[in-house]
Amino acid sequence: MTPAARVAAAIGVIDDCLAGMPVEKALLRWSRGSRYAGSKDRAAVRDHVFDGWRRRRSAAHAGGAQTGRGIMIGLLREDGADLDLVFTGQGHAPAALSSAEEAAPTDPPPAAVAHDLPDWLWQRFEADLGPRAGPAALALRRRAPVYLRVNPRRADAATAIEALAQEGIAAAAHETVEGALRVISGERALSRSRAFTDGPVELQDASSQAAMLRLPLRDGQSVLDYCAGGGGKALALAGRAEVAVTAHDISAARMRDIPARAARAGVRIELAEDPGAARYDHVLVDAPCSGSGTWRRDPDGKWRLTPEALRDLAQLQARLLDEALAHVAPGGSLSYATCSVLHEENDAIVTGFLERHPHWRLCDRMQRWPDEAGDGFFLARFEQG
Numbered sequence: 001m002t003p004a005a006r007v008a009a010a011i012g013v014i015d016d017c018l019a020g021m022p023v024e025k026a027l028l029r030w031s032r033g034s035r036y037a038g039s040k041d042r043a044a045v046r047d048h049v050f051d052g053w054r055r056r057r058s059a060a061h062a063g064g065a066q067t068g069r070g071i072m073i074g075l076l077r078e079d080g081a082d083l084d085l086v087f088t089g090q091g092h093a094p095a096a097l098s099s100a101e102e103a104a105p106t107d108p109p110p111a112a113v114a115h116d117l118p119d120w121l122w123q124r125f126e127a128d129l130g131p132r133a134g135p136a137a138l139a140l141r142r143r144a145p146v147y148l149r150v151n152p153r154r155a156d157a158a159t160a161i162e163a164l165a166q167e168g169i170a171a172a173a174h175e176t177v178e179g180a181l182r183v184i185s186g187e188r189a190l191s192r193s194r195a196f197t198d199g200p201v202e203l204q205d206a207s208s209q210a211a212m213l214r215l216p217l218r219d220g221q222s223v224l225d226y227c228a229g230g231g232g233k234a235l236a237l238a239g240r241a242e243v244a245v246t247a248h249d250i251s252a253a254r255m256r257d258i259p260a261r262a263a264r265a266g267v268r269i270e271l272a273e274d275p276g277a278a279r280y281d282h283v284l285v286d287a288p289c290s291g292s293g294t295w296r297r298d299p300d301g302k303w304r305l306t307p308e309a310l311r312d313l314a315q316l317q318a319r320l321l322d323e324a325l326a327h328v329a330p331g332g333s334l335s336y337a338t339c340s341v342l343h344e345e346n347d348a349i350v351t352g353f354l355e356r357h358p359h360w361r362l363c364d365r366m367q368r369w370p371d372e373a374g375d376g377f378f379l380a381r382f383e384q385g
């Protein structure tokens, strides 16, 4: 495919997204109908679509229309591309620009548009994040850096960097998060690399890693990951110390890869579909959330979230914390995590918990904002007394 044909394909996929199709589904549909496209074409179309979808509002403003074509014109215009080389109308290229499309807009976009958030969310960002609202929203418009977690059971950082380099993947140690590596190039080779398939590294954002490093684990202790999902946090905790980690999730299906991932990582994780009356030294609630700190990876999230859905999430988060509390052993700790930057899912949940449980106190709190050092992430840890 020519570069222009890739843009034409992205326009079609973005139109499907605008019609309500989730971005991954729209890409899959295009991919299935485009057997002629090679792996580089697929990667390029994916990048265009995700760039356009993250910057949907500002690109539509710059391109003059809320359509796949308008978004791609705006995106390329904002990025300084020569539009006449792409919109030629020849072969599989998109049609030449009309005179209306040739004129870049002169009016500045409203703040919510410039920050690529729905109006209500931009208001929340400003209210909740204060001066950090702008930088956080702008970070969510960019591609996410790829971070790996070095599995201390299999390698140290230097060995992992060397193993990755031998397979054409350049990585460097994170400046502040121990054991986190930033992938500099070659990320598309990762999933097939031995460093990944044999267990020395796992894909995990640096902010999640930073949060898991804060839990004060000691050898011999027990840990319950109450919302374990695919087990990313459980694996990080199991790798850190000689602790007995149990994974629970309302969806057993979500946990199905944990045994294989644990075996690859050289750790043991027990699965508990129902933790019953069991109690643990550390209980972690990595709660379902809006994902607002990670929307650069999942841009659908910011366009789909509604105030009502956010309120429902906050109710679920509070309930999960109360449920999980029953599993904390005497003298143990309860940790609450989200990958959100919104007050309603973070500090408001902490305040509500402390009001409902006055014998518990907040003993640690971490808030990270989305930037080059990692995703947005929140952690609060409670102890009794």
Ligand SMILES: C[S@@+](CC[C@H](N)C(=O)[O-])C[C@H]1O[C@@H](n2cnc3c(N)ncnc32)[C@H](O)[C@@H]1O
Pocket: 226, 227, 228, 229, 230, 231, 232, 233, 234, 248, 249, 250, 251, 254, 286, 287, 288, 289, 320
């Ligand atoms: C943020 S994800 C967890 C991600 C996971 N900890 C990781 O690191 O990969 C939240 C998880 O909470 C689970 N969940 C939702 N409601 C729950 C409930 N009532 N009890 C336990 N888990 C629940 C979801 O199935 C989902 O897997």
